[in-house]
Amino acid sequence: MDIPFIILAIAAGLLLPRPRALVAVVALWAIAVVMVGWGPAHSDGVHTNSLGFWGPWAIALAIGLGLATLMTILRARRGPRPT
DSSP: OOOHHHHHHHHHHSSSOOOHHHHHHHHHHHHHHHHHHSSTTOOTOTTTTHHHHHHHHHHHHHHHHHHHHHHHHHHHHHHHOOO
């Protein structure tokens, strides 16, 4: 679930204004965590009460927020192309 989350975070950064992109990334992260921890992607080997579960997901959230921010900065820097 972390790879689709990262891809969708990049897409949010490319398609949405920065405030909405950051909210979308947090919402996507929450959905991914719920799916892995308790939902259809759940495995008996996943223990949601351990740092081994939350640590990597916190890192994934930081990476997703960073990528979304970077994409909005690059998109704004590029600006409209003259015709």
